[in-house]
Amino acid sequence: MVFKQARRNLLSNKLRLFLTSLAVVLGVGFVTGSIVLADTINKSFSNIFNVENSQSAVQVRGKAVVSESDRKPVPADVLEKVRRVPGVRAAEGTILGQAQVVDAEGKAVGGGGAPTMGFNWYDGPTNPMQMVEGNPPRENNEVVLDTETAKKAGVPVGGEVTVVTDVGPAKYRLSGTAKFGKTGQAGGATLAFFTLDTAKRVFTSSGRFATLDVAADPGVSDTKLAADVQKVLPAGFEAVTATQANEEVANQFQSFIDIFRNVLLVFAGIALFVGAFIIFNAFQITIAQRGRQIGLLRAQGASSRQIMGSVILEALMVGIVASLLGVAFGIVVAWALQQLFNAVGADLPDQSLVITTGAIISGLIVGILVTLLSAVGPAYRSSRVSPMSALHPAPVGPTSRWRIALAIAMAVAGVAMVLWGTFGDMDTAPRSTLLALGSIILFFGAAALTQYVASPLANGIGRLFGPRGGRMPLRLGRRNAMRHPHRTAQTAAALTIGVALVTAVSIFASSLHKTFVGSIEDRLHADVVAFAQGSGGFTVAADDVVLKVPQITDVLVSRTAAFRDEKGAQWVSGVVPDRVDEVYDAGVEEGSLGDLASPDTVAVSRDRADSMNLKVGSMLPMTFASTGEKPRRVVAIFKDSTFGNYFMSNEQIDANSTQLRNQGIFAKAAPGVSPDEAKEAVKKALASFPSVEVYTRQGYIDLIGNQVNQLLAMFYLLLAMAIFIAVFGIILTLALSVFERTREIGLLRAVGLSRRGTRAMIRWEAVIVALIGALVGLVVGTFLGVVAVKAFPDLTAIGIPWLSMIAFVIVAALFGVLAAILPARRAAKLNVLEAIASE
Amino acid sequence: MATEAPPVAATPGLAARIEDGRRLYGTGDNEVRALDGVTREFPAGRFTAIMGPSGSGKSTLMQCMAGLDRLTSGQTWIGDTELTALSENAITKVRRDNVGFIFQAFNLVPTLDARENIMLPLDIAGRDVDQEWFDKVTTDLRIHDRLDHRPSQLSGGQQQRVAAARAIVARPQIIFADEPTGQLDSRSSAELLQVMRGAVDEFGQTILMVTHDPGAARHADLVIFLMDGKIVDEMERPTQDAIFDRMKAMD
């Protein structure tokens, strides 16, 4: 009986079935898609790390005192010692540096996030590269590139190619091409190989090696060899098996992918949450519509458990079917996201999608659970329907006091949890749980509270459009929106979530913009700045060139290095102590940046100084990979952290860093030279360093603004799915309402409401509901956005993007119009006679 | 406002007309002739009742004449306007401006209060109300103190009277009422019929009413009898008993 009832109900309104399922399908699709994409990226990179043709058994490297990626280089004499260890078949050292390949047009090849790496070529069993064409570099003016990079640079084997290294640009003969590992893909990285002599000369490694790769004699186990090699190593170095080293790299990568996947999953979760609202709403409405029918069943002896069972079963069926479709859709989502990320230049390696059973099962479980949970409330309600409703459909009961109290309590609890999670002192895990839970409870509270303001809001909004009630369709639409405040509230709530998040993100972005652009505008006095694309910095060889440009003065080339202090791994920026004040006002509050010229000194931002209890004259212990720990005297405390929290002189950085890299160039235009002329002059001088981008001060400010906007656009895109689903929610509610009001619409048509008027009536209702959602969303979103900004002490200004917020409201109204199209058409098409006759 | 309304009332004395109207449902063996060649004129200012056994085509006749349904063949007019030649939009306009309805049940829009329901056709058309007329009708129908109530707050009889007020206040060319008293007790139906009668007598309102109740039909000027989709008889100012006997004879 229960099953039959559930199935019949499902099929009785196909549109409802379709739209509820759609909400689940989209949400589950996003979840599955995120997992599949992460698995796929993971697979493609683990292919890369799976270096099957290398017979390397053991790797020797500096200990990770600062970070995994910043280790002390291995001196050349260690290589000799390792070679003499019994059981070592071969050992080679790898010199690692940055090598920017330039194509025939003078443009940088690769880069833009992916590393541009240079190595020494060596023969032997530990080399992970395989020659594809030509020969390894034998002469000092020869280079080997990976096949992909050679192709992009457009150089044939035997041709000439320019490579920018730490000594500047130089031409090399391409002696051959090689591929990496099994697949030959290096995730967009460009690889250049030189002779050992060339590598020593062109990279600032002073002949030291990043790592040593050791091959074992037959019969010697990797672990045994690692232990034996370890014995001859000086302090500060370690020998690990190659398997372990590879795993570490893969894990490091894995954790990066995990972050990426979790971010996607957060957005997928939001979409699913919105979907849950819609399912809940749909079941709620249909059970209200079915009140009579359920009453009849009860009157004929169906138990309340049977009634509840049939609703749950119905949800289960929707959940299973929609989740299956959702998983299939997820594969499409993963593919689309892959294309999307590639389109914005992420250059993900080619890899057919990896669809694991884990991904499929997660999607199914999540989808079915969400559907079931969303239906529990309505199912319980349905079981409370009394047999009397067969005779008198129960009117919506008056809202009890404790319900309002509960709504207020939820909203307050949500706010409190968000505040506590943001400002409380705790670990990341409980913090994110608290924030997520707090936001969810806040949304439930807001949705519940909306119920009580939905009617007056609908009334107010409706009257805005028509001062004295307006024309009939508007008036009817307004009344319809006011008619079931809880339904209006729940429908609007789905949109509220989307609008709130979009608002929060745009407030955050706008504050980011205001803070950074604001402080750059206030504090950056340089007329010309230059940065490399991506985060790798650029070669110190550019210094000489730039310093010779006559159109600029007060040139500050800033270096950068990694170190560790009590707070963890950090970056320090290099300055020229006697010049920094000319180009950049760091807002020095105590001491002077000029004192950085003295040895073993550092300047610290106010934020860090306060958190570590530092004053001018305090000692700050800093650990560098190549030089170890040494306390440094704090000579200045500054306010602005736009360019970093720590400053040292470039000389100090050069003396302590493992790899010399420039972070940026700051300069003033020479007297009588316009900023544009100065910029053009620098650009021309740096033409042979194509990875360096030169900006005027204004150009740089615009760039920062654009970067913030790009970030914002990405978030909008990720939230689009949630908003999309919310719009379906409006369609669904409207469609159900049209269905419910068939006779009423028939009556209106009979007394002369035109088809057009009927459509307008539905449209107004949709617009009003959407606007309620948007307005509540703006309020919640402003709260969340401001809290998020406050959580980052670096963000000193709060930007409220009024124009965007107005735009959200307008867009929400347009979504309302859009959502109304189908239901309105349905209503207008109703056959008047049948509508009146329908029961 | 007058410019919007089609020139309907050009021929004095004729409110509606049907010419060889046929309305078929289904095909072949399942064919039902709900209307089977009905021709009839309905003079203005009269109260006509339509009677006949269940399934005889009464509702169909009324719906086709009111522009809610379309004939399979034949023509209908409201005043001088031939509905059968008009588009759906134009018919909607005629309904709005020239036709009033009272249905058996579910006559009111639940979100609107009684006053708004009464004003609905005028509001849709954007026409002004004759306030005096409004007051008189609502007072006569004894709903003047219920105007701010929603339909759910009104009794069944009050709801029907509000529906009647809606039809009468707009002063349409013709009012169609399909068993308006079907769900009312005798007192409420008597009141409703009285008001309808009054509208005809005092203001020359034309009313076409379907009913099963000889007691209701008694209030009409003319009773038309329908059977198997054809007009089979008619009676001027009949007595209740005469109607009763006629009905008996048809069964």
Ligand SMILES: Nc1ncnc2c1ncn2[C@@H]1O[C@H](COP(=O)(O)OP(=O)(O)OP(=O)(O)O)[C@@H](O)[C@H]1O
């Ligand atoms: N939509 C339809 N489809 C098929 N047949 C129909 C339809 N509507 C009406 N009919 C048939 O047309 C005939 C006339 O129906 P109509 O509703 O006009 O009768 P009626 O005289 O109003 O009856 P009642 O007194 O029961 O209201 C009936 O035989 C009915 O079955």
Ligand SMILES: [Mg+2]
């Ligand atoms: Mg009938």
